[in-house]
Amino acid sequence: MIRPFAARYRAALADARLPRNLLAFQRAWRTSRDGAFARLADEAPGLGAQTPGFDPARARLMAAKNEVLADPQAVRRAFIGQAEARGAQVHQVETAEAARRTIGDIVRRHGVRLLAKGKSMVAEEIFLNEHLLAMGIEVVETDLGEWIIQLAHETPSHMVMPAIHKSRQQVAELFESETGRPVPREDIQAQVGLARRELRRVFLRAEAGLIGANALIAETGSVMLITNEGNGDLVSTLPPLLIVIAGWEKLLPRFSDATAQVRLLARSGTGQEITTYSSFITGPEPGGELHIVLVDNGRSAMWADPAAREALRCIRCAACADVCPPYQVVGGHVFGYVYSGAIGLVNTPFHHGLAADAGPQSLCVSCNACATVCPVGIPLPQLILDARAHVVEAQGLPPAKRAAIQLWARPRLFDQAMRLASRLQRPFDGAGGLLRLPLPPALAWRTPPALAARPARDACLGRTFEPDLRSPWSMSKARGLTVAYFLQCVADRFAPEQVDAALRVLRACGARVVVPSEQHCCGLVALDSGERATARELAKQTIGVLEAAGPDYVVSGAASCAIAIMHDYARLLADEPAWAARAERLAGRTLDLLSFVARVAEPPPLPPLAGAPVTYHSFCQSTNVLGIGGLGPRLLRQAGLEVGELPEGEVCCGFGGSASLDHPEVSRGIVARKLDNVRQTGATVLCSDNPGCLLHLRGAAHAAGLDVQVQHVAELLAQRLNA
């Protein structure tokens, strides 16, 4: 059985090898996966392929899956009709218990003593093995990774690479215990050879085989199986009885739809172009029996929720885990339950209950990387926040967090509290906008930021700033426009110099800037915490204030707030159509600072200026939601500054809103990866477009003794324009 979240979390943090293995895996996966899709786009059009690339294949597969979701009953009936016409026996089961019982009955009726098992996440989902073992049936996993974790009495930590958390030495020890013979600790080839010999006997002796399905093709009643090792086909060939277990969401309407899935699955799953074996099992063979068990176990409930329904398109490629920064630090036993990665955070409440998801979902930093690689376009980041809101509704927030959000919700009280805090903090003021505060070791990896003596609002709230006509950019296309500026709480209270710089840059582009006086918080903090009611309140307040200013554009130097307005508000207010419409209108006029400068102002290039070596961390959502990852460096270079490329520049810094406070160890692991990359560049200036990232990076760099100045891109641009 699966241990409680806290125990799994502690165990993962204590395992130094796990994050190293996963980091190497994520990097290798990224390179292979990107290369494989690039080659597809390069080679396939010339051959006449129908879906020659990630985008067309994704569009085709999404359409096919959505066709199923438009009428699952009809597609299911069609599949069952075809499968039965070919001699298969199909069982539809609603619960995990019913699934176990049905499979148990089939194997008992056939007197099965040894069951050869292929890889199946659904079998894991319903805890099938324990049930069969309790019936006295020997169940042997034949997929190498699954066999390893079976011997270790563990669940898979990754949907595609189940034993990725194990070292070769650990594997050797497991094989030694199992076979009673010495096994070479370092020789992976020998270990695989041992598995080949041992499991061969299982293929040849088993009275039954059990496999999962990568797709269920309704047009022909076929089960598509996509594998590399050969065990899936052996298990579905040699034993006379074959059981296929699958969630009904695996349905595809027609055979040709499977082509898009074949093009996407291996590339997304392992970075291969295609797996070794792609099989289409259709009906039992003479003398054999084929049983197909279609499992519901919460899928109908997912379908009934119009938002969660989209997650039923999932093809279990695990790409979402492969780009996930917190997953890299803690692994799939923590970032998930049975299903891991972003999809696990979304489907666990439906398959295993909300409580099972409470811990895992809290680890998501909302970087949105998962959404960029999902081959079926599931809006995972939003669905995870939905799950979070449900958890908070059911369990409430921890008292400190609840108090903080309640304070945040009241503009005047919040203002007073921040000013008081700023005064109380004086004795601890250190240099560089940081505090000098003794911290326990668990928190000492990031020096806390100091509240500014004067918040940004004191210098600009309620004021109008005229354009700076002497600036070399004053004839830009923004000349004559009126921009309403949104401060953001973090920049306002901790980094007023960033606000000052942003205002300068906007004025330098020829815009008049107004700073609406009633502005407060965009509500992102509440949204990220799962506190939807407060988030809605603050969103409405913000919409009202910014609308009233009647500007041509709303701009913020805080990309996170700009993105919240552009992409989260309408969905947050979806069940209040009048507000949703106002949110859409505001979104249409709102931009982050970089996008405004690059796309609206389009300023002329400036002559080169020598300076300290700069590197650039793009705020993860700027990259993943807005697609502007390269925009900051490009603008800086256009302004005459040299910018060195930051390896993994688009990977999250680990701030993640309150994630760095809720799970400091995970945040620390993510920022360590970021700082390692920064060190490699030799840069002495680290630049970014989001205040939250900047404060987080500044504090972590300081605590790590890394001598690097951390500045907002607006500050570099403002300095350049003054020079």
Next chain:
Amino acid sequence: MGANVVAQTSLWSRYTAKAELVGAAVMRTASDAGAATLLAEAAGPGYVCTASVASHFPQVAAGTRPSGDAAATQTASIDHAPVSEGDTVAAEVVTAAPFAIAETGSVALDEPRADRGRCFLAERLWVLVPEEVIVATLDDGLARLQALVASGAHHPLLMTGPSRTADIERTLTVGVHGPRALVIVVVGQT
């Protein structure tokens, strides 16, 4: 040369590049007789043919023991007799592919149960492919598979390279449960 021949040649060179990248070997021979000679030299006298070879490549089939006549122990090994450590099934198995796909370097297999089992249990699997049955894309290939299913095939599949895994420390190891080696023999029409 007709346009078709040129196109076919270009498809085969794409095919070969893809297949070799995933660790398959690709050989050419001009005829059924040529294939028989090639196999006699490379696979040795003990190779076993599936029934589909017998119908399409009679000379290859004549060169060895076809699977239907396979020694009783071999058949029994697949048909449920208990197996002890010393048992083997045929190490060198020869089959015939109904088509190949240039886009991915894959061959199709459509074998009934016992012959399919032999293919998957082989140490080295030889796949004879007539040169005229290559198609360009996965779309074409899946359409062919669908046609096989419609005419009664129970377990048609695409095979691309030898079996592999990266489950232990992500280290790629070729040869897990399925064949350790895959050799594609493209047979010309002379």
